Amino acid sequence: MKMKDFIVTENLKKYFPVRGGLFKQKNLYVHAVDGISINIRKGETFGLAGESGCGKSTFGRLLLRLIEPTEGSIYFDGIDITKLDKDEMRKLRRRMGIVFQDPKSSLNPRMTIYDTLKRPLEIHRLAESEEEKYDKIVEILEAVGLGEEHLSRYPHELSGGQLQRVSIARAIITNPDFVVLDEPTSALDISVQAQILNLLVNLQRKFNLTYLFISHDISVLQYMSDRIGIMYLGKVVEILSIDDFRKGEIYHPYTAYLLLSTPALHPSKRTSRKVILTGEVPSPINVPPGCRFHVRCPFVTQKCKDEEPPLVEIKKDHYVACHYPDKTREELGPLVREKLKMYSL
Template sequence: MNEPVIRVQNLKKFFPITKGFLVKKKVGDVKAVDDVSFEVYKKETFALVGESGCGKTTTARTMLRLIDPTDGKIEIFGKDISHLNREKLLPFRRKMQIVFQNPIGSLNPRMTIGQILIEPLLFHKIVDTKQEAYDKAIELLRMVGLKPYHMDRYPHQFSGGQKQRIAIARALSVDPEIIFLDEPTSALDVSVQAQIINLFMKFQDELNLTYIFISHDLSLVRFISDKVAVMYLGRIVEIGDVDEIFENPIHPYTKALLSASPIPDPKIEKQRKRIILTGSVPSPIARPSGCFFHPRCPFKTEKCEKEYPNMYKVSENHQVSCYLVEKEGV
């Protein structure tokens, strides 16, 4: 049977808020990720979308165990890694890599590209000798479209797009199976974005990679993802197959997000109706009662103010947490 490579169950990550100068007292929590569950299968691209601050990066960082979860399970290849110690985590760390939005901050400015690529190869014992590491580093550079003579250069000597290629080469160096892409192209020029996206797609195909893809660019999400989860204030409000969600969004928040994303065809763009969200995103410290979205929702009822809606199944590959499902009987 085809088992998911990632199974996240009821994941929570709360950041405590403290007050006081000498004696710190906990006065509340930032509920950055609150009861998030999803599964990702091999070679799939699973996208996380939602407004700034909804918890996408925190979900990724918790799954990678860069920060410890407050509660819940993170199963990677069937093994719960949520409580593993550093040593036991090591093989999973190797299998899960991340490419950040800002390639400048993610490459050590004092190391040459050669050193940046060789270090993880030796650390994770992917190769036995320095010579083998050197050869593999050159091969990695070639794979991402760079040249062997780039080995001796420092990160500041590269353009943004080239730096992101180096970050990809470093992520690929340890033969990962899962790669987290946290807005990997949003700091790049549009023409370079396409090249980097093509690289991701090529490697996914050739190396059977599974991607967790975080992006604000919804047309890109539709283009490269298989599944998508829409997050609002730390929770998933709609999840499923990307085509189904883009064609038949149910949650008013998903509808608003999609309608705010530009369509590169002036004829369609002119005709379509935009849903403009009123109000701003409430604070994750003091979230609204009931459905967190109700203060901004044009369809809210009394029930929405009182009780948080369950996840309802719209179809085999589509779930939504909204009472509209009951009303419309979908």
């Protein structure tokens, strides 16, 4: 069955004005998201990776219009949500959900778990009587692996894993179609991470959910994703299928270095040869001209400094924004494939 596009962005941008500071200057902006055009298919998990500060979380919030875009369009199941007014957007929000990185800070400490889960039902008028609300809450709580006994507790009485299960329950209690998972396991112990990831996979199958999964962890993205997008300084520089990712079919140097900088999980897989990306990420306020990765790229030419490469389809379902993609494949590809062997413990 061919999956259709469910989320589509066209030239999506979000610039944050720079205010205050020692040197007050006008017309300075942080280019958090700078012209992203991608698609997320119905029923898939689209993984999004990149260094801290590249704009991943901002992009996720834009897709739900939790923050307003500076420019561009966001199509949600064919509807351009950037053109909806407040009331129209509220009706559509029932079909959206988000799970944040830190469950402790995303839950109201003064509300019991029951009140936390009841709130979305009341906002969207999804249950009439208190009995119906209670039944729905217990049902969704059991779906995420918690029991009825947790309803009267407050967030401080639960563990990190239990809190994240409550956050997941809150995100899916309205029976949404699309959920943004913003590093949902990075604040958890490694054993709890595995439980939460398996829970998310099972919930996706049960409720036919579409995920945007944001993470720094390459192994987590490998496990969860159908396709992976790589972000750098507000841009998506490569999109590839999980099959190409596992085979080491990489065409952008940043993607290659992101993989190569991942520490090996098993002592027998570690090598003395270390390949680490040098240099600092340029300021998102003063974005370099041309390819914004050129200040750190080993294959840089004058063309890279002058011309920004567009995101183009280099092979079926594989997109890259690079003037010299074959250079990466030929010179860094063997190192990437060697590195990927560390996942087969």
